[in-house]
Amino acid sequence: MKTILWATLTANGNYAQSSPENPPKKEALDDFATQAKTAGNFIVGRRTFERMLEDGGGGASPFADIDIVVVSRNGAEIPGVTVAGSPQEALNYLQQKGHQTALIGAGADIHNSFLGHGLVDEVIFNVAPVMEGKGLNLVIDKDNYQYKHVQLLDCKPLGSGVVQLRYALER
Numbered sequence: 001m002k003t004i005l006w007a008t009l010t011a012n013g014n015y016a017q018s019s020p021e022n023p024p025k026k027e028a029l030d031d032f033a034t035q036a037k038t039a040g041n042f043i044v045g046r047r048t049f050e051r052m053l054e055d056g057g058g059g060a061s062p063f064a065d066i067d068i069v070v071v072s073r074n075g076a077e078i079p080g081v082t083v084a085g086s087p088q089e090a091l092n093y094l095q096q097k098g099h100q101t102a103l104i105g106a107g108a109d110i111h112n113s114f115l116g117h118g119l120v121d122e123v124i125f126n127v128a129p130v131m132e133g134k135g136l137n138l139v140i141d142k143d144n145y146q147y148k149h150v151q152l153l154d155c156k157p158l159g160s161g162v163v164q165l166r167y168a169l170e171r
């Protein structure tokens with residue numbers, strides 16, 4: 001099963017954070033919904049998932065028929081989704097359900113867990129036209145300097161100044 005990590009970055013390379021004053025661009029959110037529909041699933045950290053529920057507002061969900069896996073160490077059940085205790089457990093669940101691709105949706109902690117364990121085949125970075133101060137970073141090793149060459153697969157504008165970059169990683 002192929003794993004794709006999807007993230008929005010800022011123009012100065014941070015892992016983008018959002019707030020009511022600085023919401024995500026519609027083009028990026030629409031792209032995430034498209035990627036999730038194509039994969040039929042997404043994996044998300046417990047903190048981001050809770051925020052998605054707060055922001056959901058009770059309208060029709062674009063994720064109605066999608067397998068959502070929330071990664072959490074605390075093991076508490078969450079209605080309507082599957083809870084996995086680790087990144088590998090999330091992948092095992094989707095693999096056993098027959099998915100060909102797993103989409104890793106957010107947030108920083110989860111992305112860094114997947115990257116740190118070498119569990120990512122491809123990354124999709126949507127670079128948004130915003131810069132931040134001190135913020136979050138996506139890294140392949142939280143403790144040591146490391147580098148990994150990646151192969152550019154695609155680069156395209158999504159509109160409203162958002163540029164999508166797609167890279168392949170070798171495992």
Ligand SMILES: NC(=O)c1ccc[n+]([C@@H]2O[C@H](COP(=O)([O-])OP(=O)(O)OC[C@H]3O[C@@H](n4cnc5c(N)ncnc54)[C@H](OP(=O)(O)O)[C@@H]3O)[C@@H](O)[C@H]2O)c1
Nearest residue numbers: 008016017018045046047048072073106107108109110113
């Ligand atoms: N740029 C983007 O594309 C994007 C998209 C969405 C959100 N965001 C930003 O992301 C931030 C939220 O991300 P976050 O890093 O705070 O939280 P997160 O990654 O969404 O969730 C963190 C939680 O995931 C669980 N977890 C993490 N690693 C794990 C592991 N190895 N095994 C088991 N469980 C694990 C833990 O849950 P438990 O505590 O339950 O154990 C942890 O507290 C916000 O600032 C938001 O604005 C950015």
